[in-house]
Amino acid sequence: MRTAILVAWVLAAAGTALLQAEEKPAMNEAQAPAPVAPESEWARKMDALRRKLQGGEVLLRDAFDREALGDDWVPEEGTWKTGGADGGVTGTPGTKYPDSFLWTKQSFKGDLVVEFEAECLSAPAHDINVVLNGRAPNYPDEKPMYLMGVGGWDNTQSGIERAPEYKLKALTELFTIEKARVYKVLAARLGSKLYLFVDGKLIVSAGDPDPLPAEGQVALHVYKSTVKFRNVVIRRPAK
Numbered sequence: 001m002r003t004a005i006l007v008a009w010v011l012a013a014a015g016t017a018l019l020q021a022e023e024k025p026a027m028n029e030a031q032a033p034a035p036v037a038p039e040s041e042w043a044r045k046m047d048a049l050r051r052k053l054q055g056g057e058v059l060l061r062d063a064f065d066r067e068a069l070g071d072d073w074v075p076e077e078g079t080w081k082t083g084g085a086d087g088g089v090t091g092t093p094g095t096k097y098p099d100s101f102l103w104t105k106q107s108f109k110g111d112l113v114v115e116f117e118a119e120c121l122s123a124p125a126h127d128i129n130v131v132l133n134g135r136a137p138n139y140p141d142e143k144p145m146y147l148m149g150v151g152g153w154d155n156t157q158s159g160i161e162r163a164p165e166y167k168l169k170a171l172t173e174l175f176t177i178e179k180a181r182v183y184k185v186l187a188a189r190l191g192s193k194l195y196l197f198v199d200g201k202l203i204v205s206a207g208d209p210d211p212l213p214a215e216g217q218v219a220l221h222v223y224k225s226t227v228k229f230r231n232v233v234i235r236r237p238a239k
Contacts, residue, residue, distance in 0.1 A: 046202065053113050053188050053195070055238030058105065064089040069102075076101040076137045078222070088230040090121065091222040095194045099223040103136040106235065109215040113188040115233045118150075122226040124181040126155035129221035130187045132194075133212045136219070144212050147221065148187045148196045150203075151177035160194050160206045170194075170206035182230075189214065190237060 060072060065087040069080060078093040078100025093100045118128045127149055134145035142164035148157045159171035175198060177183060186197040192211040196204050220229050 006078075047079070049195070049202075050200075052190070053186060055196075056113065056236035058233060058235045059108060060106065060232070060234040063087045063230065064232075072105055074103045074105050074136055076103060077139065077155045080115055081230070088228045089220070091220060092226045093222060093224060097139060099221060101131065101134075101136065101138055101219040101221050102229075103134070103217050103219045104234070105217075107135075107215060107217050110236050111188075111190045111214065112218070113186065113233075113235050113237055114218055115184070115186045115231075115235075116220070116229055117182050117230040119182045119185050120151065120177060120179055120225055120227050123179050124155060125177050125181075126151045126153075127221075127223040127225045128183060128185060128227050129176060129223060130185065131217075131219035131221050132187060133187050133214065133216035133239075135216055138219075145216070145219075146189065146194055146212065148194070149221075150175065150183060150185060150196070150198055152223070158196070158198075160196055161205050162208065162212070168206065168208055170204050172204045175203045188237065191209060203218045 045122055062072060063084045065085060066082055067084055069075065069089070075095050078091060080089055080091050080100070080102045082089050085229065089102065091100050105208055112132060114130055116130070120128060121124065128151055129147060129149040132146040132148070135143045138145070145163050147161045147163055148159070152158060155176045157171045157173050158175045159169060162168035181238060184199050188195045192208050194206045194208065195202060222233070
């Protein structure tokens with residue numbers, strides 16, 4: 001009898017201890033260390049790319065805060081008007097061709113970064129464009145160049161093209177533009193790689209297996225639209 005009572009008491013005690021152990025958490029949630037997400041390889045590459053594009057020797061800087069275009073620029077087709085003390089330069093196509101260029105007088109060699117702010121003043125909004133590795137004048141015969149556009153194709157796509165054959169195309173439908181909204185655009189060429197950023201975000205990139213020579217003029221470009229460009233900076237990438 002005593003043996004049976006003792007066995008029952010031992011089993012009851014063990015069950016109570018087991019129940020208490022199950023009810024008690026192993027560690028208070030507030031005390032548990034937060035999981036640390038490892039930095040992705042993509043994030044590291046993007047950080048390195050941004051640092052490279054944001055630093056480097058400035059080759060040309062222009063706020064267009066004057067009445068005349070100045071000696072650094074050569075217009076082709078359409079009209080280009082500066083904003084005076086308020087700054088900026090506004091491009092509008094002419095009647096002979098659907099687009100218009102504002103070329104740098106200077107030609108640049110090697111890797112290059114072009115950065116500016118721009119807004120489309122016409123409705124519907126479309127085509128905030130920039131040219132790298134071009135040569136003025138583009139008409140009457142189209143010349144080789146890299147054309148990078150935001151809100152192109154009637155504001156259905158943004159991307160990178162190689163003229164005049166347009167066999168190289170890198171396009172995205174995930175970015176369009178709004179009228180009178182100011183966008184910060186960065187276009188770059190690093191070797192055979194081309195990049196287009198808007199408001200600090202990479203929206204499209206491309207690799208050219210047979211790249212154009214790394215030299216030529218830069219141009220602001222409009223196509224069937226009126227666009228105001230501000231604070232243009234052309235520079236080398238950081239070493």
